[in-house]
Amino acid sequence: MALWIDVKYAGEISSRLELFKVKTTKPYTANFRCPICGDSKKHRFKARGYLFTKNNQLVYKCHNCGAGMMFGKLLKHLDATIFKHYQFERFREGDDITQRTGNTCPKPPFEFTPPVFETPSSLLDSLLDRVDKLPDDHIAVQYCVGRKIPRERFSDLYYVDNMQKIENLSQNTRDKIVGEEQRLVIPCYNRQGRLVGVTCRAFDDNPKRYLTAKVIDDEPWLFFVDKIDTGKPIFCVEGPLDALFLPNCVAVGNSDLKVISHYLPKVNTTLVFDNQPRNKEIVKLMRRACTQGFRVCVWPSTIKEKDVNEMIVAGRSREEIVTCINNNTYSEAALLLNINQWSKVDGAA
Numbered sequence: 001m002a003l004w005i006d007v008k009y010a011g012e013i014s015s016r017l018e019l020f021k022v023k024t025t026k027p028y029t030a031n032f033r034c035p036i037c038g039d040s041k042k043h044r045f046k047a048r049g050y051l052f053t054k055n056n057q058l059v060y061k062c063h064n065c066g067a068g069m070m071f072g073k074l075l076k077h078l079d080a081t082i083f084k085h086y087q088f089e090r091f092r093e094g095d096d097i098t099q100r101t102g103n104t105c106p107k108p109p110f111e112f113t114p115p116v117f118e119t120p121s122s123l124l125d126s127l128l129d130r131v132d133k134l135p136d137d138h139i140a141v142q143y144c145v146g147r148k149i150p151r152e153r154f155s156d157l158y159y160v161d162n163m164q165k166i167e168n169l170s171q172n173t174r175d176k177i178v179g180e181e182q183r184l185v186i187p188c189y190n191r192q193g194r195l196v197g198v199t200c201r202a203f204d205d206n207p208k209r210y211l212t213a214k215v216i217d218d219e220p221w222l223f224f225v226d227k228i229d230t231g232k233p234i235f236c237v238e239g240p241l242d243a244l245f246l247p248n249c250v251a252v253g254n255s256d257l258k259v260i261s262h263y264l265p266k267v268n269t270t271l272v273f274d275n276q277p278r279n280k281e282i283v284k285l286m287r288r289a290c291t292q293g294f295r296v297c298v299w300p301s302t303i304k305e306k307d308v309n310e311m312i313v314a315g316r317s318r319e320e321i322v323t324c325i326n327n328n329t330y331s332e333a334a335l336l337l338n339i340n341q342w343s344k345v346d347g348a349a
Contacts, residue, residue: 006058027053105133128158158185170215189226223251242308275299298338
């Protein structure tokens, strides 16, 4: 089967496909509004139809109406005349299916499940732009540079130019995304590498700084857990951006860090709460973590910044912060004593 013929004719009909965009060339992946169902009538930016490479040919799949077919059948639906030229060129190329049956549009197997949509990185790459591939003057790159995020971690982050595109990630996210602004996207995978969901950070002072979209409901938010080596010391922080600065680090996206006890070994994990001694809830959670046998970092009084990212922006090095965490990590009675000395809250026990 000649993939190049499919790609050639996909290019010929691209002008008829609304919002058509080639996402990748190797393997070939294209995205556009579904010509079968018309895609969303409410949101003109939604594009849930995909052409992707499978077994050296193109296959079509719509994530809105569920239509799935070989490229030839889609082409026939769009233009019967061009389809005849396509059939002839496939025959001339020596396509075995054409010679045996005269039909270049075999029906996909009943059990057909396109693997490209099960691959998190491929799915995100087809919908969004990875930050490490954007130019230096791009708003997402400038934002990351301003936050002093390490360049080697840019590949873990994405940019979306319209939040409505996030609805294409899963059936679970449809009709749940508000707004059309551009944002920084931080993906969350589970230990097996499946996409759990994404959290999207506003570039400005939007009251809703973070918007989340979950793809798998029964999986926890554990950012970067797919990169963790459980045989080495593990850090657990609140914010996913903070996790980008520490080695072997995960983030839970909120203040309840002790939830990781169900997923990571407690014995070599250090909980690193935000430095908020006046926050009653954080003080309470730190004390509970102490009673449950966790090792917890209690920030010294010399640290004035609220979280790891603020410490980096203030000029502290990653090595300095790691050393500070290691030197101020406690457990059991020593932990409770240091929490009480650190806390500026009365009656939070």
